[in-house]
Each structure stands twice: as C-alpha cells, then as structure tokens.
Amino acid sequence: MRKNIKTVILFAVFGFFVISCKNDTKNTEKTTDEKIAKAQSDEDFRPNFHFTPEKNWMNDPNGMFYLDGTYHLYFQYYPDDNVWGPMHWGHATSKDMITWEEQEIALYPDEKGYIFSGSAVVDKNNTSGFGEDGKTPVVAMFTYHDPVGAENKEEDYQSQAIAYSLDEGMTWTKYKGNPVIPNPGIIDFRDPKVTWDDIHKQWLMALATREKTLFYTSRNLKEWKKVSEFGSGTGAHDGVWECPDFFPMRVEGTNETKWVLIQSLNPGGYNGGSGTQYFVGNFDGKTFTPEENMKTLQEKHKFWIDFGRDNYAGVTWSNIPEKDDRKLFMGWMSNWLYAEEVPTKTWRSAMTIARELKLVKKNDTYLVTSSPVEELKKYRSSDIKKDNLQVDWNRVLVDSSEIDLAKAEIKFKINNLKETTYNFRLSNSVGEEFIVSYNHSKKQFNVNRAHAGQTDFSDKFSDKDSTAPRISDSEDMEVVLIIDKTSIEMFFDNGTTVMTEIFFPNQPWTEFSLSSVNETFTVSGIEAYELKFK
Numbered sequence: 001m002r003k004n005i006k007t008v009i010l011f012a013v014f015g016f017f018v019i020s021c022k023n024d025t026k027n028t029e030k031t032t033d034e035k036i037a038k039a040q041s042d043e044d045f046r047p048n049f050h051f052t053p054e055k056n057w058m059n060d061p062n063g064m065f066y067l068d069g070t071y072h073l074y075f076q077y078y079p080d081d082n083v084w085g086p087m088h089w090g091h092a093t094s095k096d097m098i099t100w101e102e103q104e105i106a107l108y109p110d111e112k113g114y115i116f117s118g119s120a121v122v123d124k125n126n127t128s129g130f131g132e133d134g135k136t137p138v139v140a141m142f143t144y145h146d147p148v149g150a151e152n153k154e155e156d157y158q159s160q161a162i163a164y165s166l167d168e169g170m171t172w173t174k175y176k177g178n179p180v181i182p183n184p185g186i187i188d189f190r191d192p193k194v195t196w197d198d199i200h201k202q203w204l205m206a207l208a209t210r211e212k213t214l215f216y217t218s219r220n221l222k223e224w225k226k227v228s229e230f231g232s233g234t235g236a237h238d239g240v241w242e243c244p245d246f247f248p249m250r251v252e253g254t255n256e257t258k259w260v261l262i263q264s265l266n267p268g269g270y271n272g273g274s275g276t277q278y279f280v281g282n283f284d285g286k287t288f289t290p291e292e293n294m295k296t297l298q299e300k301h302k303f304w305i306d307f308g309r310d311n312y313a314g315v316t317w318s319n320i321p322e323k324d325d326r327k328l329f330m331g332w333m334s335n336w337l338y339a340e341e342v343p344t345k346t347w348r349s350a351m352t353i354a355r356e357l358k359l360v361k362k363n364d365t366y367l368v369t370s371s372p373v374e375e376l377k378k379y380r381s382s383d384i385k386k387d388n389l390q391v392d393w394n395r396v397l398v399d400s401s402e403i404d405l406a407k408a409e410i411k412f413k414i415n416n417l418k419e420t421t422y423n424f425r426l427s428n429s430v431g432e433e434f435i436v437s438y439n440h441s442k443k444q445f446n447v448n449r450a451h452a453g454q455t456d457f458s459d460k461f462s463d464k465d466s467t468a469p470r471i472s473d474s475e476d477m478e479v480v481l482i483i484d485k486t487s488i489e490m491f492f493d494n495g496t497t498v499m500t501e502i503f504f505p506n507q508p509w510t511e512f513s514l515s516s517v518n519e520t521f522t523v524s525g526i527e528a529y530e531l532k533f534k
C-alpha cells in the first residue's frame with residue numbers, strides 16, 4: 001500500500017516537474033535562481049536515510065524503546081496537514097535505528113486533548129498490573145494538552161497520562177484513570193520522560209516546566225510523587241524548558257557513574273531558537289545535584305548536546321539490553337524558528353541519525369559526546385581512502401562522480417592546527433555552497449548556509465551564521481560528517497563539539513573541498529564512503 005502511494009506521489013511530482021519546466025522555458029524573464037527553484041520537488045528534498053514521515057507534519061521523537069530486536073520510534077505527528085496541529089503519536093520501527101518502516105498511528109487525540117511528547121518503558125515485572133496472560137506491558141507516558149483550556153488562557157491545560165500496549169508497541173490502550181498527574185496550576189507542564197532507576201529501584205520521571213525540571217518517582221507507573229526540582233538559576237533560560245531526559249551514565253574508562261540531565265529549551269538555544277543543553281551531576285534517588293564546577297564552567301564549556309540549529313527535543317531509547325549498555329539518542333532535525341516553513345509540502349521534517357552518547361571526563365569536566373551509531377557502518381559501500389594529503393590552498397576531497405554526496409560519510413583529520421581559518425565546503429553546479437569554517441585562533445566553528453540553496457522561505461533560516469566553540473584542546477582535529485540530501489551532521493573531535501544543520505540546495509552537491517586562509521596543511525586518515533540503502 002505504501003509503495004502504491006509512493007508511486008502515485010512520484011508520478012504527481014514528476015508531472016509537476018515537467019509542467020513547471022515547460023512554464024519556465026516559456027517565461028524567459030525569470031532569473032536563473034527562480035528556474036532552479038522551480039525544478040525542485042518534495043521528493044528531491046526527502047532524505048535518503050534519515051527518518052521522515054511519508055506524509056505531513058512531524059516534530060519531536062517520543063516513546064523510544066527497544067524490545068526483542070526492534071527499535072521503536074514514536075513522534076509528534078499531525079496527519080492532516082504539513083504544519084503543526086492536533087498532535088498524535090506517529091510510529092516507526094527499525095531493526096538497526098537506520099532503516100525505518102512507518103507504522104499505523106499509535107495514539108490519537110481525544111476529549112482530554114492532544115497527545116504531546118512523552119516516553120515509553122517496558123514494564124518487565126508488570127509493576128503497573130497492565131500485563132495480561134503473561135504479556136509484558138509497554139507503558140507510555142505523555143502529556144495531554146487541552147486546546148480549549150490553552151485558548152482560554154487557563155493555567156491547567158496540560159496534565160500527564162499513560163497508555164499501555166500488550167503487543168509490543170503496535171496498539172495502545174489509554175488508562176481509564178487518566179490523568180495520572182493532574183495539573184497543579186503550572187502553565188508549561190509537559191513531556192514526561194520515564195526511566196527505570198535500577199540504582200534506587202524505582203520508576204523515575206523527569207518533567208519540564210517553564211524554567212525547571214521536576215522529578216517524580218513511582219512504584220507502579222500510575223501513582224507518582226514529586227520528589228524534587230532542578231534548574232532555577234542554572235543553565236540557559238531564554239525560553240521554555242521542554243523534553244527532558246534523565247539517566248545514569250558510566251564515565252568512559254572508569255567505574256564512576258554520574259547522572260545526566262538533558263534539557264531542551266525553546267527559544268534560547270545556543271544559536272537562537274530551539275536547542276538542547278545538558279547537566280552532569282549526582283542523584284540520591286530524589287535530588288539531582290550538578291557538579292560543583294558545572295555552573296562556573298557553563299560560560300567556558302557551554303554544555304550543549306549539539307550546537308547546530310537543527311537538533312531539538314532529542315531523548316534516549318529505553319530498555320536497551322544491559323549487555324549492549326549504550327545510550328542511544330535521536331533528535332528532531334529542525335528548529336521551531338522555521339520548521340513550519342521549510343520548502344517541502346507533502347511532508348515536513350526529519351529526525352537526526354541515531355547517535356551514541358558517551359560521558360567523558362576531561363580536566364575535571366564531564367562532557368557528553370555524541371557519535372553516529374555504529375550500525376551505520378553496515379551501509380558503507382564504495383569508498384575513498386587517502387592519507388597525508390597536502391592542501392595548498394584548496395583541494396577537492398570528494399567528488400560526486402566517486403561518491404554520492406547525498407548519502408555520504410566523510411572522515412578526516414587535520415594535523416598540527418595552525419592559527420588560521422579552515423574551510424570545509426559543499427558546492428554544486430549552480431554555484432551554491434554550504435561552508436563550515438574553523439578559526440583556530442578563536443577556537444570557533446562557523447556555519448554559513450546563506451548560499452546553500454533555498455533560504456527565502458524564512459528570514460530566520462540563514463540570517464546569520466551559526467557558531468560553536470571547539471571544546472577539545474588537541475593540536476589535531478578529527479572530523480566526521482554524515483551528509484544526506486538536506487542535512488549535514490558534523491562530529492568534531494570524537495563528538496565533543498557537534499553541529500547539525502539542514503539545507504535545501506537546488507541541485508545535488510558535487511564537491512566537498514577543503515581550504516585554508518594562507519596556509520598549507522596536511523589531512524590524514526581520509527575515509528569517504530557512499531552509504532547504500534536497499
């Protein structure tokens with residue numbers, strides 16, 4: 001059925017393409033730019049390997065859990081339009097977090113309201129009592145958003161509710177006793193993220209309010225007790241806190257465990273609009289205490305999961321088997337500044353690539369790093385490998401005749417960084433370019449997408465460069481780039497600085513090149529792969 005729909009869409013799009021080209025040739029007044037823009041269809045912008053809904057609007061990832069070989073991803077979904085509307089939970093499944101299959105809608109809005117963001121856990125011991133005939137319940141917790149209350153400017157229009165599934169997440173029953181946490185008179189009160197806290201043997205839930213994270217605990221997922229709150233006066237506060245996640249992590253190479261709080265906020269992200277910060281500290285079963293130096297270091301280290309403009313509301317999968325022991329994360333690859341205006345009509349927004357988070361300690365500072373999940377390696381096909389390449393002023397590293405730059409992974413290392421600016425550039429045959437610069441004197445990255453294709457759908461999309469600090473102080477810089485048709489995910493220095501950015505080039509990228517200002521430099525360990533899907 002999905003295939004048929006796809007075929008119909010493809011024909012429709014092709015028809016539109018032919019008609020619009022015809023019109024263009026007649027209309028000689030049009031500028032080259034306009035002609036190029038007309039030649040674009042929605043499918044030209046649909047990523048090759050990042051999850052998108054077949055149709056219409058998507059935002060945050062929700063309810064991510066793993067069970068019996070399947071990764072589940074639910075998402076904020078409005079099936080009737082290409083902009084935000086009455087929220088449902090859409091659903092997709094995957095065997096490896098890379099190739100996704102969209103499923104039936106999991107949760108529909110009802111008389112209590114829209115189904116806002118939330119999470120899901122596998123209740124192995126049937127603490128909720130929802131299990132029947134030996135079937136393990138999966139319990140989802142979400143926010144009911146009452147649109148009438150919101151419209152009437154009441155305070156209590158958001159409350160927390162649960163639903164359960166007895167068929168491994170395919171169909172859901174809403175709990176009759178909802179809401180399980182009525183609104184206590186707080187305007188922004190949403191996005192419950194539940195975790196099994198194996199250290200203190202309790203269900204633990206982080207909930208976002210305007211400027212704080214609230215922590216709740218439970219024995220049975222139905223009755224919840226607020227145990228503490230965190231956040232006033234700490235971290236970024238130029239927006240509303242949303243979509244938290246809270247879990248313990250082992251510090252790489254040690255037996256030390258710390259607790260990590262991920263906390264999205266909108267606006268007020270590092271580059272404006274939506275962004276996701278994090279805090280590292282201790283948790284005694286009730287109260288989260290960030291590291292002593294976290295506050296003082298905030299200015300210097302800037303604790304953001306991703307500094308780019310397009311990774312928001314990301315959270316981690318629950319129920320990853322102990323022997324795997326990874327913290328697996330995925331975010332929404334857009335920004336509320338322009339998400340509803342991006343130039344696709346039939347579908348809107350993609351998710352980031354699934355990522356593995358790690359906790360590392362460097363000079364008394366705890367950092368959360370990200371890298372693409374290793375499952376992506378299975379998709380590597382044709383490759384280019386080079387070592388010790390000399391770049392005089394500009395050099396093409398990857399050409400699209402060798403590797404399709406609309407599905408590519410590129411890795412390299414720049415040795416002995418000099419006090420100059422390095423540029424990494426994607427360009428195409430119609431003169432469009434996407435430029436990432438790294439200024440080693442300032443230890444700062446800059447991303448310019450003002451000439452990277454279509455930008456005029458929103459004046460907030462490319463009005464300024466986005467920036468990121470380089471966190472690592474190594475003299476060599478490692479770079480991993482994951483490039484799809486309309487996105488790039490940049491992992492610098494083992495994922496200590498990460499930037500995710502979307503773009504809408506009118507023609508595919510044909511070259512990836514490196515240059516620097518007045519310097520010759522050496523690039524080593526170059527590996528470029530075309531990623532192959534189906």
Ligand code: FRU
Nearest residue numbers: 060076087116117242243313
């Ligand atoms: C974050 C968010 C959540 C909310 C959802 C509504 O992007 O605003 O706080 O639950 O989107 O779709």
